[in-house]
Amino acid sequence: MSAILSATGLVKSFGGVQAVDRADLEVISGSITGLIGPNGAGKTTFFNLLSNFITPDDGIVQFKGDRIDKLQPHRIARKGMVRTFQVARALSRLSVLENLLLATQNQTGETFWNVWTQPKRIALEEKQARDRAMEILDSIGLIQKANDYAGGLSGGQRKLLEIGRAMMTKPELILLDEPAAGVNPTLINQICDYIQYWNRQGVSFLIIEHNMDVIMGLCDRVWVLAEGRNLAVGTPEEIQTNDKVLEAYLGA
Ligand SMILES: Nc1ncnc2c1ncn2[C@@H]1O[C@H](COP(=O)(O)OP(=O)(O)OP(=O)(O)O)[C@@H](O)[C@H]1O
Ligand SMILES: [Mg+2]
Structure with missing residues (x-):
């Protein structure tokens, strides 16, 4: 059981x-790992440090064995680790499909030069991206909305689109910040099914969530933060009955 992601002394x-x-935190390769803790515990900041959206004051982050704490976020994404935001950041004036297509990477790039020298390659990449986008939209139940403005989606659908955008880059690890927050129960189930579906395809997940049913239902292992520090780590069952964890939540 090797770690795909490990953070030490952040x-x-x-x-x-x-x-x-x-x-500290570790995500075992192939796992769905949870990160929980009371409001203000530092979970989102921790995500920002892992993905280097905020530079750590100290500590080490390793992804697939390589240091990534000095890499730009887009370079980290290219290595196979992407994150979503607590507040979904879909572009309202673009269509649902366009939102997904914008997230693609590793493309030859539609520069003036490339369009002239490699038109077939660019056309092929565009088709592949479109096919992948449609497959993702189908799997998250948004295919009927492909050409609608993203601004017209419900909060839950925006969360799904956000995860779909992350999936476009074929990541090995996805960090999700509160995927179930503000989402109705039916859509929450759909989001959980979707996470499990991609996990079976080999994608690892690190999930921040306040909804304990989601954490308990999905996660192999759960890390608990309180006041910026590690409070506990264990299986969902161990965490549920951990006195220190219960105290931190009740005291919050
Ligand atoms: N950019 C910032 N500037 C100043 N303080 C910040 C900033 N970001 C976070 N904080 C503070 O750091 C602490 C941790 O915040 P963080 O958002 O990481 O918590 P969280 O565990 O994600 O909380 P929640 O469950 O409410 O989302 C809080 O006290 C917060 O006010
Ligand atoms: Mg947060």
Whole structure:
């Protein structure tokens, strides 16, 4: 059981606030791993540090054995690790399909030069991206909305689109920040099915979530943060009955 992602001794303070205070985390390759903790525990900041959207004050992040804590987020994405945001960031004035196509990478690039020298290759890449987008939209139940403005989607559908956008880049690890927040129960089930479907295809997940049914139903292992520090790690069952965890939640 090797780690696809490991973080050691991460530190981040904002002025006087120690948001993350020497915290560790590991995602086993092929797993669905949870990250939970009371509001303000530092979970989103931790994600920002893992994906280098915010530079850590200290600590090491390794993805597939390589240090990534000095890499730009887009380079990390290219290596196979992508993240979604607590507030979904779909582009409302683009169609659902266009939102997915925008997320593709590793393309030859439609530069003036390439269009002249490699028109077939570009046409092929565009077709492949479109096919993948349609397959993803089909799997998340949004195919009927492919040509609708993303702005017209419900909150839950936007969350699905956000995960779909992440899937476009064929990642090996996806970090999801509260995929079930503000989503109705039917769609939550659909999001969980979707996560499990992609997990069976070999994609690892790290999920921040307050909805304990989601965490307990999906995760192999759960890490608990409180006040920026590691409070506990274990199976969902172990975490559910851990006194320190219960205390942190009740005291919050
Ligand atoms: N950019 C920032 N500037 C200043 N303080 C920040 C910033 N981002 C986060 N914080 C503070 O760091 C702490 C951790 O916040 P963070 O958003 O990481 O918590 P969280 O565990 O994701 O909470 P929630 O469950 O509510 O999403 C909080 O005290 C927050 O106010
Ligand atoms: Mg958060």
